[in-house]
Amino acid sequence: MPADHRELARANLERLGIRPGDEDLERLAPFVQRRSYVPAPHLVTEPWTLPRTVRWNRG
Amino acid sequence: MANDDLAFVGIAEAAQRLRDREITSVELTEATILRLERLEPTINAYITPTLELARDAAQRADADFAASIDRSPLQGVPIALKDLCATHDIRTTAGSRILGDWVPQTDATVTRKLREGGAVLMGKLNLHEFAYGVTSANEHYGVVRNPWDLERHPGGSSGGSGAAVASGLAAGAIGTDTGGSIRIPASLCGVTGLMPSYGRVSRAGVVPLSWSLDHVGPLTRSVEDAALFLNAIAGYDPADHSSIRESNPFDAAAQLGEPIEGLRIGIVRDQFLGVSDDVARAVEDAIEVFRGLGAVTRDVSLPMLESVRALPILSVEAAAYHAEWLRNRPGDYSDEVRSLLMMGATVSAVDYVNALRVRREFTDFVAHIMRNVDLLLMPTCSRTASRIDEIDASVLQFARLTSPWDHTGQPVISVPCGFDGDGLPIGLSLAAPPLEEALLCRVAHAYQQETAWHLQRPALA
Numbered sequence: 001m002p003a004d005h006r007e008l009a010r011a012n013l014e015r016l017g018i019r020p021g022d023e024d025l026e027r028l029a030p031f032v033q034r035r036s037y038v039p040a041p042h043l044v045t046e047p048w049t050l051p052r053t054v055r056w057n058r059g
Numbered sequence: 060m061a062n063d064d065l066a067f068v069g070i071a072e073a074a075q076r077l078r079d080r081e082i083t084s085v086e087l088t089e090a091t092i093l094r095l096e097r098l099e100p101t102i103n104a105y106i107t108p109t110l111e112l113a114r115d116a117a118q119r120a121d122a123d124f125a126a127s128i129d130r131s132p133l134q135g136v137p138i139a140l141k142d143l144c145a146t147h148d149i150r151t152t153a154g155s156r157i158l159g160d161w162v163p164q165t166d167a168t169v170t171r172k173l174r175e176g177g178a179v180l181m182g183k184l185n186l187h188e189f190a191y192g193v194t195s196a197n198e199h200y201g202v203v204r205n206p207w208d209l210e211r212h213p214g215g216s217s218g219g220s221g222a223a224v225a226s227g228l229a230a231g232a233i234g235t236d237t238g239g240s241i242r243i244p245a246s247l248c249g250v251t252g253l254m255p256s257y258g259r260v261s262r263a264g265v266v267p268l269s270w271s272l273d274h275v276g277p278l279t280r281s282v283e284d285a286a287l288f289l290n291a292i293a294g295y296d297p298a299d300h301s302s303i304r305e306s307n308p309f310d311a312a313a314q315l316g317e318p319i320e321g322l323r324i325g326i327v328r329d330q331f332l333g334v335s336d337d338v339a340r341a342v343e344d345a346i347e348v349f350r351g352l353g354a355v356t357r358d359v360s361l362p363m364l365e366s367v368r369a370l371p372i373l374s375v376e377a378a379a380y381h382a383e384w385l386r387n388r389p390g391d392y393s394d395e396v397r398s399l400l401m402m403g404a405t406v407s408a409v410d411y412v413n414a415l416r417v418r419r420e421f422t423d424f425v426a427h428i429m430r431n432v433d434l435l436l437m438p439t440c441s442r443t444a445s446r447i448d449e450i451d452a453s454v455l456q457f458a459r460l461t462s463p464w465d466h467t468g469q470p471v472i473s474v475p476c477g478f479d480g481d482g483l484p485i486g487l488s489l490a491a492p493p494l495e496e497a498l499l500c501r502v503a504h505a506y507q508q509e510t511a512w513h514l515q516r517p518a519l520a
Binding site: 008009012013016017018019020021023024027028031032035037038039040 | 366369370371382385386389394397398401402404405406407409410411413414416417
């Protein structure tokens, strides 16, 4: 597998203080490599879709 | 009644016969213990059986019956807990080495409710490590075996729950469901598994996997039993921030026995793609049964299902919960679970936030679809149980059909609907709108009144 996927996984984990072993990276790299980003809903429905958030109602 | 028959008495029947003084809780419990002592070395459903505590509880239940004290339909009935639920006097391992010696200071709310309801707690059930997996092939506490074929896994993560109920080692068991962990073992072990609405059963004191997806619910041998069991454990709990506060009294059994004529059942055709021929045939046969009962069926399409299956919410929340142990005790996880947790830790915050947004869109879309149907119907799993020696990364496919419904938080029940050519159970799932467990149980119960799949028992020596 490409070294950059392995290094990407290592960097992400070490940023959290987690130190993966070489075997962990072997297992992780294919998933990191295959993973596509999660499309934002406004790209799959309508461009003006607002993110949902907390709405405070009075009364 | 033969000992083994007594061990297969369900919750509803036991409740009646205990109150009619036909049987005692001690007899029921001893029958279950005898069977457990014979079969448990093979099945390995339990991590910590608590047989002496069970005997004590059975005697207390009989004393209560003698004094006309009636705590709940579970009083005097052998019940088991997934070892994810805290028990103040018994170690609670979560199927892990990390919590291997943990004896909690307090009970989980669900444990407390079972004790207060007079249930006879048989012990703590085996599961996939930290409930993160679908086979219950547990590296620390041994592989759980499927009672229908001991070379196959029972599903997971509540594999001990499914195996125990299917093999008569408990009349009912607590399971948890984050991506399918009640429904998958129910389907693969030929029992009934009910995932209630999100927040219906308190998760306080239950070791989390993914807090926005975790559900607690029962596995039993019939829908009626599941409804009674759910009644005993449901209810508002201020200790769980997601707990539902309802103004009306909750009764999952309220509609049992009512006709289902005219009810509209949406067949989720997207969920039939890629399922085995045996599973497709069994579920199609079941659809005919529902039509015969007067239900109106129509096909529905949920094109967002594929994108929802891929959402990383579970893995991210699991990684967040486990981050400290991943830093300090990585070697105490199995390689499989550590890899899954690390995978979640590599997901970007942007992806997690957008996953929450897609989840909300999907939930709204399902609600929109359900304006025109009363329930949804689909296979629970795309295939029957696979062999233990063939487990690999592809096994997570067992959750492909189940995981979207944890995201919507609506109640779903899996009931047995047939067997494949190898004699392995097949399950179908019904999904109701949020808070509609009574409707769900009514329809699933009507199916079980017309069929005998749920009455079959594995041929264990």
